[in-house]
Amino acid sequence: MHDEFLCHVTAYGVCDGRRIGVPLGTYRAPTLALALWWLRDRACWIAERLDPSPDTPYVPPGALAPVPDDVTDVPAVLRGWSADLVQQELVADELADGRLVRIAVSDETTEYELLAESVDALRMQRTLPALVLPVG
Secondary structure, three states: OOOOEEEEEEEEEEEOOEEEEEEEEEEEEOOHHHHHHHHHHHHHHHHHHHOOOOOOOOOOOOOOOOOOOOOOOHHHHHHHHHHOHHHHHHHHHHHHOOOOEEEEEEOOOOEEEEEEEEHHHHHHHHHHHHHOOOOO
16 A cells, blocks of 8 residues: 655754754655665765765875764664664564654764655545544
């Protein structure tokens, strides 16, 4: 029933005292498998940009520093999530059942959010209020 999925990646931070969301990508996946692939790919994409390999040619020497122990290592969390087959199955089950899935991880300045939901479930939610009419 849930054949198409809308996926979003957003970074949230505070600017001038307000929480601001910056869209990092959107994908309308025609299958559940492609939705999961895209979410994993985006998680790795964010991780690589936050924590590139020291051998990366565009990173100047000395530009990278280890994450302090009291700060969440966002790249490690995202890489771990994308490689965790149990988590992937849980996400697949939730999406297949028509539920919204949100994966979020934060460091001291930014929250990174991966979001996916069934297009069919969205359509049903929009039409449901019109179908429920008070009788009286």
